[in-house]
Amino acid sequence: MRRIRAAAVGAVTLSLVLAAAACGGGSTGGGGSNEQPRTLTYWASNQGANIEVDKKVLQPELDKFEKETGIEVKLEVVPWSDLLNRILTATTSGQGPDVLNIGNTWSASLQSTGALLPWDEENFGKIGGKDRFVPSALGSTGVQGQDPAAVPLYSMAxxxxxxxxxxxxxxxxxxxxxxxxxxxxxxxxxxxxxxxxxxxxxxxxxxxxxxxxxxxxxxxxxxxxxxxxxxxxxxxxxxxxxxxxxxxxxxxxxxxxxxxxxxxxxxxxxxxxxxxxxxxxxxxxxxxxxxxxxxxxxxxxxxxxxxxxxxxxxxxMVAGINMAVFKNTKNIDGAMRFVKFMTGDEEQKILNKAYGSIPPVTSAQQDPAFATPALAVLRKTLATSAAALPQxxxxxxxxxxxxxxxxxxxxxxxxxxxxxxxxxxxxxxxxxxxxxxx
Structure with missing residues (x-):
């Protein structure tokens, strides 16, 4: 999980949320009842030195996605101190984003709410397949033996x-x-x-x-x-x-x-x-x-x-950021296209270079930018001496x-x-x- 996440919600509050029948989030984003909306809402976690840095990194890439697909992505960068509470509120109210970042250590907890889209073989197939991702990153996407609740976006150690x-x-x-x-x-x-x-x-x-x-x-x-x-x-x-x-x-x-x-x-x-x-x-x-x-x-x-x-x-610990989709989004096709875009080789290189992190996508790691002495230490750590927090x-x-x-x-x-x-x-x-x- 990245730029260290403050788990701001109390245990009692969280246990009540997890016991509730979660309905997930997702915005209508416009469009009629017989067509997919042309907008998505995206909650991004704060990865840079401040929120303005994240906006400068992400907005050009979201503009690129809109130019390619015609789908506008409405961005909100959420501070770590607020993110978990915001997500938990969204799982019970249904008033949340279409796509969001989560700290990878939260994957199993949020999976248990039932609000996030499970990444089964079919859904992974829509973004190029599960085998594109580094195994250590996949190990922090939810409870073992269940379909992951999210896909890896940035890896850290x-x-x-x-x-x-x-x-x-x-x-x-x-x-x-x-x-x-x-x-x-x-x-x-x-x-x-x-x-x-x-x-x-x-x-x-x-x-x-x-x-x-x-x-x-x-x-x-x-x-x-x-x-x-x-x-x-x-x-x-x-x-x-x-x-x-x-x-x-x-x-x-x-x-x-x-x-x-x-x-x-x-x-x-x-x-x-x-x-x-x-x-x-x-x-x-x-x-x-x-x-x-x-x-x-x-x-x-x-x-x-x-x-x-x-x-x-x-x-x-196996640190990183995962990307999740609220399963009741009214723009599931757009959400899938957006996740595919963000986890594609080109964007993985751009975003992880900007944040100094490591792509969890194996092919993107081959870029020489991720072979610097500093990142070589981190890559070796992830491959040989890191452990996932309890899922x-x-x-x-x-x-x-x-x-x-x-x-x-x-x-x-x-x-x-x-x-x-x-x-x-x-x-x-x-x-x-x-x-x-x-």
């Missing part, structure tokens, strides 16, 4: 970005490869005016992404194989504590980061206030802050020991309640309160109690 000058000034020649190395490096980089690494303690989804990966490294999945929450295992507790301890114990994260929300850590990084940041496909955002490409480096995100890989050496209907609640638990622990760390295994477990137990009972 986490990496460790570092400020080359700050590293050189501190006499550091290599980026850290393990968490112990990161802490040791971080202590060399932390001064009165700068901190070693930035976090976004108030960004619930970023919290989830980081502790999910650390959980995998500690042998925890946060859900049992039958889909029940498992937030209080020793591995889950160790993962959350290790992340918060970057501030609480090691003090290589500034206390003010406890209040940081979306993209604030990137601003600090681009302005030499922090030396490192763990982020997903960040090059375009750095450029928007005026940072030159030769000023930063990128390396695989740290692991506990050894090298990144499968199992306990996972170092990223369960309760995933969105998981992001909210566990993300909030981590936020509260960062706030306590910033206030000088001790963060212990017992206090972490208590927060996670409270979060688990807020999940719907099966």
């Amino acid at each position: 986490y990496a460790l970005y570092y400020n080359k000058k700050m590293f050189a000034d501190a006499g550091i020649t290599e980026p850290p490869a393990t968490w112990d190395e990161l802490v040791a490096t971080g202590r060399k980089l932390t001064t009165d005016g700068t901190s070693a690494i930035g976090v976004e303690g108030s960004n619930l989804s970023n919290n989830i992404h980081q502790v999910f990966v650390l959980g995998k490294q500690h042998g925890a999945d946060f859900f049992t194989p039958d889909g029940k929450p498992d937030f209080t295992s020793d591995g889950a507790v160790a993962a959350v504590k290790q992340y918060v301890d970057l501030m609480a114990e090691h003090r290589i994260v500034a206390k003010g980061n406890a209040e940081y929300a979306q993209n604030q850590s990137l601003s600090d990084f681009a302005n030499d206030r922090t030396a490192m940041v763990l982020w997903q496909t960040a090059s375009a955002t750095f450029a928007s802050h005026g940072m030159k490409e030769d000023e930063w480096g990128v390396a695989p995100a740290p692991v506990q020991s050894g090298a990144p890989g499968q199992g306990k050496a996972v170092n990223s 369960v209907p309760e995933e969105s609640q998981f992001e909210t309640v566990v993300g909030t638990a981590v936020k509260e622990l960062f706030a306590e760390a910033a206030a000088g309160q001790p963060v212990t295994a017992e206090s972490v477990r208590a927060k996670l137990e409270k979060a688990q109690q807020q999940m719907p009972k099966k």
Whole structure:
């Protein structure tokens, strides 16, 4: 999911929505009852440094689509802080777009509402076939064994970005490869005016992404194989504590980061206030802050020991944006043509170049633009050491309640309160109690 999504809806609200008989969205867009409308409404997620950047990227492509098809696409770029709530409201009211972006980690949750068009073999055939897409991206499109609820649009992975000058000034020649190395490096980089690494303690989804990966490294999945929450295992507790301890114990994260929300850590990084940041496909955002490409480096995100890989050496979640269609749209043919257009090779190259992301369409990845050193790290991560977040209907609640638990622990760390295994477990137990009972 991209530019980190704030899962703003509470667990109780979401559980009520998921229990409702969802009717989906879709605009009439004009046209008579016997003909397809000549307009589509499209909710795009905020991928650029701000909404205006997204409009500048997307509108020329939507104009191109209109010229080719005669179908006007009415664009709204929705901030991540509002997107999930907007989608959930649309699933119950029926007042939503024809086509929309969703964070890929929400796929299973939104699939369970019944509001999104299932991508069966016939529907995939209308956009060129399922085998056009990279398997790791398809793994975050809904519950395994069911037809996907969406198709991949942009792919991303986490990496460790570092400020080359700050590293050189501190006499550091290599980026850290393990968490112990990161802490040791971080202590060399932390001064009165700068901190070693930035976090976004108030960004619930970023919290989830980081502790999910650390959980995998500690042998925890946060859900049992039958889909029940498992937030209080020793591995889950160790993962959350290790992340918060970057501030609480090691003090290589500034206390003010406890209040940081979306993209604030990137601003600090681009302005030499922090030396490192763990982020997903960040090059375009750095450029928007005026940072030159030769000023930063990128390396695989740290692991506990050894090298990144499968199992306990996972170092990223499978990040990305999916594209979905409300199944009661009154312009299903137009929606399908639009999805085909946006996932076609030409548009995949244009859009992913603009956002610094990676095409989830295999053939589009062959463009030399996606073979840069920075993107090579991300492509290898997606192919060899990334794992999809749990594809369960309760995933969105998981992001909210566990993300909030981590936020509260960062706030306590910033206030000088001790963060212990017992206090972490208590927060996670409270979060688990807020999940719907099966």
